[in-house]
Amino acid sequence: MSSTVRAAAKINLHLGVGAPREDGFHPLDTVYQAISLYDDVTVSDAETDSLSVAGSPHVDVAGVPTDATNIAVRALSEASCETRHHVQIAKQIPVAGGMAGGSADAAAALLAHDRLHDLGQADDVLLAQAARLGSDVPFSLVGGTARGRGRGELVEPIVDLGTWWWVVVPATVGLSTPEVYRHFDRLHPDAPAQPAEPAELLAALATGEPVRLARALHNDLQDPAIDLRPELGELIVRGEAEGALRGMVSGSGPTCVFLCDSQEGSMEVVAALSASYDVVLSAVGPVAGAHVVSTREAEWDLR
Ligand code: C5P
Numbered sequence: 001m002s003s004t005v006r007a008a009a010k011i012n013l014h015l016g017v018g019a020p021r022e023d024g025f026h027p028l029d030t031v032y033q034a035i036s037l038y039d040d041v042t043v044s045d046a047e048t049d050s051l052s053v054a055g056s057p058h059v060d061v062a063g064v065p066t067d068a069t070n071i072a073v074r075a076l077s078e079a080s081c082e083t084r085h086h087v088q089i090a091k092q093i094p095v096a097g098g099m100a101g102g103s104a105d106a107a108a109a110l111l112a113h114d115r116l117h118d119l120g121q122a123d124d125v126l127l128a129q130a131a132r133l134g135s136d137v138p139f140s141l142v143g144g145t146a147r148g149r150g151r152g153e154l155v156e157p158i159v160d161l162g163t164w165w166w167v168v169v170p171a172t173v174g175l176s177t178p179e180v181y182r183h184f185d186r187l188h189p190d191a192p193a194q195p196a197e198p199a200e201l202l203a204a205l206a207t208g209e210p211v212r213l214a215r216a217l218h219n220d221l222q223d224p225a226i227d228l229r230p231e232l233g234e235l236i237v238r239g240e241a242e243g244a245l246r247g248m249v250s251g252s253g254p255t256c257v258f259l260c261d262s263q264e265g266s267m268e269v270v271a272a273l274s275a276s277y278d279v280v281l282s283a284v285g286p287v288a289g290a291h292v293v294s295t296r297e298a299e300w301d302l303r
Contacts, residue, residue, distance in 0.1 A: 001297060002044035003116040007104035007140050007290040008034035009093040009283070011166070011250045011257050013205075013213070016195030017184055017220040025135070025151040026181055029195040031158065031202070032136075034143040035166055035257075035285035039091050039101060040293065041072055041108035043116050046086040049073070055091040058279040063095050063174065071102045071133060075109035078129045085113070096174025098225075098251035100136040107140035107290040115292050127155075143289025145205060147198070160286055161208035164259060165266040167244060168281040169235060169273060171254035175225060180252035183224035196220065210261050214245035217259065225253035232256055235277070242272035 010032045018027040051070055055061040064070065068077075072087050087109060093101035110129055114121050123141075130137035135152035145160035184191070201216040226233040226249065235256050236247035243265060244258035260266035266282045273280045 001116055001295070002042050003112040003292060004040055004042040004294045005108040005112040005115070005290050006038045006040050006293045007108040008143055008287050009037040009099040009101065009104065010034055010136060010139055011099065011285070012219060013145075013217055014196075014198035014201045015219045015221055015251065016197065017181075017191065018193050018195040019191040020185060021151075026184070027193065027195055028135075028148060028150070028152045029197055030148040030152055031145065031198050031205075032139045032148055032155070033145045033160070033164070033285045034139075034287045034289060035168070035283040036287050037092050037099070037168065037281065037283050039089060039093050039104045039108060041105055041112055042088040043076070043109060043112035044086045044088070045116070046084050049084050049086075051087045051089070053089045053091065058170065058281070059091045059094060060172075061091055061095060064089070064091070070105075072105040072109035075106040075129070075133055076113055078133055079110060079113050081113060081117075094170035094255050096176070097170050097255035098175065098177070098249065098253045099255050100140060100251070103134050103136035104140045104290070106130065106133045106137045111141065111290045111292065115295060139289075141290050143287060145286045158202060158205065160205045162205060162210070162213065164210065164213065164285050165261075165263050166283045166285060167239065167258040167260060167266050167269045167273065168250075168283050169239070169256045169258075169277050170279050170281075171229070171232070172278070173254070175228065175252060175254045177252040180221050180224050180228065183228055184221060187224055187227065210245055210259060214259050217246050217248050219248050219251075221252050222249040225249045229254050238276070239269060239273060242269050244269050
């Protein structure tokens with residue numbers, strides 16, 4: 001038997017970061033949105049544990065571990081599974097791009113494992129397993145548009161009346177999330193304990209108006225990411241000059257995302273940026289969280 005689960009990339013429409021806690025994590029007040037770039041994770045019964053990773057042409061999977069350190073494999077351990085599996089990951093989400101690709105794989109593996117073995121675990125059990133795997137993993141299960149607090153793992157769906165069109169420009173070399181957080185600490189030695197709240201952003205989401213949302217987008221990790229990679233600042237200026245309502249670094253970067261006024265508007269920005277950047281994608285949000293796309297008998301079971 002095998003089960004395939006699809007999980008989406010995330011962007012942060014608001015990312016308020018506070019001073020580091022005693023455990024080293026930063027308190028967050030964030031608004032996540034799932035957008036239409038997906039990883040598919042297939043978990044199959046097997047004689048021995050194994051993992052394979054493939055990517056869409058625009059995704060460089062060279063940096064994705066293929067051993068037990070891969071977060072999808074760790075997800076199966078978190079699920080306390082005794083049996084052996086083959087895990088197959090098909091990646092469309094940029095690697096180390098600030099779009100929670102690894103978290104999507106972990107969430108998808110948790111759900112695929114649950115469905116493969118017909119466990120029917122309650123949402124709160126899966127969400128607790130997800131939180132132990134990483135701060136963004138619970139959101140990858142939930143999807144849509146949601147507020148994240150704590151270190152990002154406490155997720156609560158919020159009202160979002162829009163259909164938002166994004167242009168996504170991944171970087172060729174990833175950025176390390178811990179490095180960007182460390183740089184935030186260097187730039188903000190006196191950061192308040194309480195992260196900035198997303199009041200205006202929540203109001204904008206409830207109107208569905210792109211111009212209003214564009215004004216309310218906020219990311220406290222943008223300055224540190226640009227300080228580490230000045231070319232990201234140039235990319236944001238360029239995308240806005242080409243007609244995007246607003247550009248921003250996605251999460252800890254280095255992927256940049258651009259909010260556009262419509263699907264047609266996003267296609268124009270894709271065309272303009274494609275002249276200078278190798279990979280320019282278009283995506284829409286919000287989309288669903290991790291969901292089963294197929295459950296199959298293995299070939300030898302079908303005979
Ligand atoms: O939770 P996750 O494994 O995704 O976090 C990766 C790293 O990002 C952490 O080890 C930490 O350095 C940093 N981080 C943080 N505060 C958060 C989330 C992540 O400092 N709220």
